[in-house]
Amino acid sequence: MAKSAHGQHGPIPEAAVSRLAVYLRALSSLAETEVTSVSSEELAAAAGVNSAKLRKDLSYLGSYGTRGVGYDVRVLTEEIERVLGLTANQAVAVVGIGNLGHALANYGGFPGRGFPVRALFDVDADLLGVPVGGIQVSRIEDIAEVCAERGITIGVIATPAFSAQSVCARLVSSGVRCILNFAPVELVVPDDVEVRKVDLAVEMQILSFHVARRAGTRAAEEGTNGMVTNPS
Amino acid sequence: MAKSAHGQHGPIPEAAVSRLAVYLRALSSLAETEVTSVSSEELAAAAGVNSAKLRKDLSYLGSYGTRGVGYDVRVLTEEIERVLGLTANQAVAVVGIGNLGHALANYGGFPGRGFPVRALFDVDADLLGVPVGGIQVSRIEDIAEVCAERGITIGVIATPAFSAQSVCARLVSSGVRCILNFAPVELVVPDDVEVRKVDLAVEMQILSFHVARRAGTRAAEEGTNGMVTNPS
DNA sequence: GAGTGTGAAAATATTCACAGCA
DNA sequence: TGCTGTGAATATTTTCACACTC
Structure with missing residues (x-):
């Protein structure tokens, strides 16, 4: 060889x-x-x-x-x-066209090209057929059909927490193997499915920890008192 | 003791x-x-x-x-x-009220409470004074003043990449020490400032890598099945 | 018995520092 | 000479496994 x-x-x-x-x-x-x-x-x-x-x-x-x-x-x-496998374009579906889903759909291809949004889904009947960022919103029930039709390989979940798991199950059974999850829940998926989570509350809380720590440190160094327990 | x-x-x-x-x-x-x-x-x-x-x-x-x-x-x-320092509420400012900023502002306090959005900023004159999620949009030039006034401790940057660094500098010089950055650039900040980055394109690309790898692995194993790849 | 708390071991990730090539 | 590529050293994170307490 x-x-x-x-x-x-x-x-x-x-x-x-x-x-x-x-x-x-x-x-x-x-x-x-x-x-x-x-x-x-x-x-x-x-x-x-x-x-x-x-x-x-x-x-x-x-x-x-x-x-x-x-x-x-x-x-x-x-x-x-x-x-990174960016030579082949990945078609993206966004599920949940609320504030965030709307924003994601309008990104139009996700910055850094190679990720065209090709399908949108929502439960809200008022949104059905309404074009967002140039793509019509389909029914959640049609996920399997539409995903197959449009060759969706990546699913983005931007629904409320309570429906994220069921949406995820639909995506997975439609053959989607990669999921980007914005809902604040831990999704349960088969081993061969890759999930990445983006959780704004978690990010904020991590920042909060650092503010708190810094404030604590500063107080400790201030010479006088402080909430500090940190025995270094 | x-x-x-x-x-x-x-x-x-x-x-x-x-x-x-x-x-x-x-x-x-x-x-x-x-x-x-x-x-x-x-x-x-x-x-x-x-x-x-x-x-x-x-x-x-x-x-x-x-x-x-x-x-x-x-x-x-x-x-x-x-x-995590969640006992004291952190006041949040969102800069850049485009698609994403809009969505963030409407989250209204960020899921998981403790992070009330207290200020919004944008360059677009048409947005000035318009209330988004109950808060009026202020001018970028007024960041220092407004942040001080409202006790902002966390800044969220949702601007285009080209203005992120200058917005960041304004926030930092206004005393903000924690920044959540959605713009696709590496911000340069003093050591005592904590930055966390959320980058959708990067997340998608990481997913893409996993699809690609899986596809590759599957092809390689074609014939003798098994999900066993792990050469232990 | 059941399940925490934690040293010690194993696995990962980062950094150093320098041999080797253009 | 300048900068890559990489083993070896270090630091961090994860996992194991069991002593200890309720």
Whole structure:
């Protein structure tokens, strides 16, 4: 068997995957300027990570840089896109056309292209057939049919919490294997389905923790009292 | 010095903090039923993690369970809220009242209470003074004044990428130390400012990677079936 | 008996630091 | 000389497994 000099070596660590998308955006910005080559130092700065981590992450893809020079913007972009599976377009369905669903539908293809929204679903009869962002809203009951018809591969759940699990089940039984969940519940899915959750309340609470901690720390350092229990 | 049996022992690992908020929601659901006590096993299932991890996470807060019994829902809820700093309400400002900003403003306090939206900002003159979700939109130039006036502690950036950094700078110089960023850029902030980023394109791309990988794996295994890929 | 709390082990992830190539 | 690619060292996170308490 001929061994290629390029190509993915082994499984890419999850943590690295989630940063590849970030590098990709940084590369896009560069591509818009006249820059054709970047060093790990520069790209890392643009992506907000340190350069050793960036080089390590890229090393999982293979060897696409040039020692003493850096990375070719075009080559690296294409390589990351290939690894992330962005060469084939994924068709997206958004379920739940409330405030958030509306916003998502109007994003029109999700920033960073490659993710055209191709179907919208809601229970609200008043919305049926109404075009949002150029796409008509279909009935939840028709998820299976419409998803099959339009080749949906990614489902976005933007419904209230109480209906998220049932919507999810419908999507899964329609063959959707990737789900982005904005509803504040833990979805139960088969092993071969990938779910990612975006939870605004959780993000806010994490921020809240950091404000609180900082305030506590500051009070402690203030010399006088504080709510501090932190024995360091 | 009297040593309390309770209270936080040391610094709480970042990974644990980000799950506390998830446990909190699971606890809220339980509180709505008549359940007053849960085991780590049950709570872990509701939160989508394994029970060892949950127990370890909770152990960073101190010892709030009862051996042989479990955790008191009320007590644990209060403890997590205290640690996350949810006892004091954080006032939120949303900057950029486009599709997404609109949706965020209408959330009205962010699910999971404790985060009332108290200010909205946009550059669009047509929006000035228009109430969205009950709050009037103010001018970006007035960020400093309005934030001080309303005691804003958390800023949410929902502007286009090109204005995110300048909006961020305004928020920071107005004293805001926590930022939730929806714009697809890496914000540069002083060390004492905490930024969390929510990036829909990145989430989609990570999902895309998993579809691609699955498809690849399946193709490779075609013939001899089995979901076994793990070379252990 | 049942289920927490936690050291110790294993797995992951990050950072260092430098050999090796353009 | 300059910068990549990567083993080795370190730090963090997860998991195990069991002593301990109710």
